[in-house]
Amino acid sequence: MTDQVDAVFAALGDPTRRRVLDEIGRRGGATATEVAADLPITRQAVAKHIAILSGAGLVDAQRRGRETRYRVTPAPFGEAIDWMTAVGADWDERLARLQRLTARRAR
Amino acid sequence: MTDQVDAVFAALGDPTRRRVLDEIGRRGGATATEVAADLPITRQAVAKHIAILSGAGLVDAQRRGRETRYRVTPAPFGEAIDWMTAVGADWDERLARLQRLTARRAR
């Protein structure tokens, strides 16, 4: 339960990892080597990051032939947002509105 | 700019740190020693975590006498949510709705 949220925040905690996810999202899917081309790190480093993102359920792999293409699956974001609104809802009217919105979708 | 988002996600990346923030939020404000009482770590460790949370603007300190009481200031959550919705909006209808909501409040 919180396990999922843990994984999501841990995954998003690293800036490089967020850039990787961003890149995959912006392209509407990409391979590890494609992403690595736009970042100052090696393909293996990207692969590691993607593995972690995948572990958090934020990314979805589908191998076709010799290439593995990844897509963003932002569903787990919902729980992360839920947690944030739960912690801060009393303090901020906008967060309270978000809470109402996300609470309805829960389950 | 992204600096703020960086700090927020980095701060939330550690599970213990989220528990600290959670504890402060649930109590509606707390001191470092109070939080440490409920966690399996020392007061100093908690203090360090709070320092990082404070650096991210997620927590607000006010010293009164010999005790320093902290409150949650969840405003920075907004940018974090913005980032998430931006990455995943195409893929998830609920996120798209969140994006519309948060985009309006930007600035």
Next chain:
DNA sequence: CTGACGCGCAACTATTTGGTTGCTCATAGT
């Protein structure tokens, strides 16, 4: 004034982790 309580700072340790290089394996193209 004195003792206790709470905070902040500094030094040090151990683990995590982001990144690299080097290799092997499978698939695609010629």
Next chain:
DNA sequence: ACTATGAGCAACCAAATAGTTGCGCGTCAG
């Protein structure tokens, strides 16, 4: 069949960091 491209190990390195102990300082109560 041969070569090149892309992915998946595995071992290794360096830096970051979560946590500890120890100390000194200000503040409240008797």
